[in-house]
Amino acid sequence: MSVRVVLPSQLRELNDGRRVIDLAGAVGTVAGAFEALRVRVPAVYDRVFTERSELRPHVNVFVGREDIRWSGGLDTPVRDGVDIVILPSVSGG
Amino acid sequence: MPQTTTGVPADSGDVVLMVGTTKGAFLFHSGSDRASWKTDGPHFPGEEVYAMALDRRGAGPVLWAAAGNPFWGCTLRRSDDFGATWSGKDERPVKFPEESGLSLSRIWQIRPGRDSEPDHILLGVEPACLFESRDGGDSFEAVPGFLGHEHRERWTPGAGGLCLHTILPDPGDPARTVVALSTGGVYRSDDGGETWRPRNQGVRAEFLPDKHPEFGQCVHKVVHHPSRPGRLFLQNHWGLYRSDDWGDSWQDIANGVPSDFGFAMAMHAHDPDTVFIVPLEADTFRCTPEAKLRVYRTRDAGDSWEPLTEGLPQEDAYETVLRDALDTDQATGCGVYFGTRSGRLYGSRDGGDHWTAIHEGLPPVVCVKAALVP
Numbered sequence: 001m002s003v004r005v006v007l008p009s010q011l012r013e014l015n016d017g018r019r020v021i022d023l024a025g026a027v028g029t030v031a032g033a034f035e036a037l038r039v040r041v042p043a044v045y046d047r048v049f050t051e052r053s054e055l056r057p058h059v060n061v062f063v064g065r066e067d068i069r070w071s072g073g074l075d076t077p078v079r080d081g082v083d084i085v086i087l088p089s090v091s092g093g
Numbered sequence: 094m095p096q097t098t099t100g101v102p103a104d105s106g107d108v109v110l111m112v113g114t115t116k117g118a119f120l121f122h123s124g125s126d127r128a129s130w131k132t133d134g135p136h137f138p139g140e141e142v143y144a145m146a147l148d149r150r151g152a153g154p155v156l157w158a159a160a161g162n163p164f165w166g167c168t169l170r171r172s173d174d175f176g177a178t179w180s181g182k183d184e185r186p187v188k189f190p191e192e193s194g195l196s197l198s199r200i201w202q203i204r205p206g207r208d209s210e211p212d213h214i215l216l217g218v219e220p221a222c223l224f225e226s227r228d229g230g231d232s233f234e235a236v237p238g239f240l241g242h243e244h245r246e247r248w249t250p251g252a253g254g255l256c257l258h259t260i261l262p263d264p265g266d267p268a269r270t271v272v273a274l275s276t277g278g279v280y281r282s283d284d285g286g287e288t289w290r291p292r293n294q295g296v297r298a299e300f301l302p303d304k305h306p307e308f309g310q311c312v313h314k315v316v317h318h319p320s321r322p323g324r325l326f327l328q329n330h331w332g333l334y335r336s337d338d339w340g341d342s343w344q345d346i347a348n349g350v351p352s353d354f355g356f357a358m359a360m361h362a363h364d365p366d367t368v369f370i371v372p373l374e375a376d377t378f379r380c381t382p383e384a385k386l387r388v389y390r391t392r393d394a395g396d397s398w399e400p401l402t403e404g405l406p407q408e409d410a411y412e413t414v415l416r417d418a419l420d421t422d423q424a425t426g427c428g429v430y431f432g433t434r435s436g437r438l439y440g441s442r443d444g445g446d447h448w449t450a451i452h453e454g455l456p457p458v459v460c461v462k463a464a465l466v467p
Contacts, residue, residue, distance in 0.1 A: 010164070011165070013182065014182065043184070046185045047165035051190075051191060051197065052191060052194065052195075053191075058163050059164060089164070
């Protein structure tokens, strides 16, 4: 199983400038994918989640094109080959 | 794209201004005469920088900045070469313990500790808490006595958030430290941080039914002079106060100011009787009164205040200066500096008698720190 995590431009410097993190192995859900990400690139995890392991409020996560808010949150199933896309919300000035 | 930053090649005797804005940090550098300034920035473009500090205690000065944003959180960055390079990009040394149920929103204050404890660094953060490092900033821990304070549930956020914004260690007594938070008020520890007692007797809380509670005041800033540390000056959310007993009691010193509402307050570097403020009209109209940009100065510890206007706009100046956007340097004559939410940076090299615009067109300024390079 392979899943790609796609980073917004603001987080790529924490991944040596690369846009994509490939996660090999069974992750099962979005939460599982982020646990794998936490091991691979902890600095990215720390930007996406608070120290309480809560998704930061202005961060949006999509599985494919679907916002996980509407598909089960962090329990959203993740299929082989899918992209998990991290994007900041369009808030702020 | 933002311009490339190179840092400021400061030498001993130079003055460095650290200006934090909602869109990055800027460094300004001048010789000891402070006649002209070179600009470098933005550092951390797009990120808000609410706290900066130059730690002058060690073998070489260390520049600290708290950079972050509402999307990705906040972290601490360090430079040993005046901003040419910054470490800490990948690190998150400031974290609440998971069992606290809290998560870091913003770092509001970076305070190098006493000269006698060169590896001690204190941070004031949101949600209101005090963190400290005992290893020169490599790691930080929440101070347990403050993290678990019995009043925590009753502290409430002001418009800027529930922030601990003032940290005043007693330079002569390692056991004593004063902090202030909004809203919550002034707290003091006399036992090295194990316990913290509210020290707000005499300070009003206009926005509460009980105007003089034990705690819950919306204190905006507290300053003191290291040569007379037990005398504190306080800018409140309505109210100007002085304490001569480390906060045990407070006296109203709003004598001759157009408003006792404001955020910013700074101590003269060399004179323990001289303090600077920038009054604002009201909490419902947080702009300079009468559209005049005036710094007010007392030279008699608050018995009287005088407006300082020469070089500052006195018409159509609807400006706001926030709590950490006013500071002084340690150079001869005492430089005074402040930044506005409209992005203007002003400076005086004669203790406030004359002012010049150092820079205009910055993003909204939230932090100005000045330091003489040792």
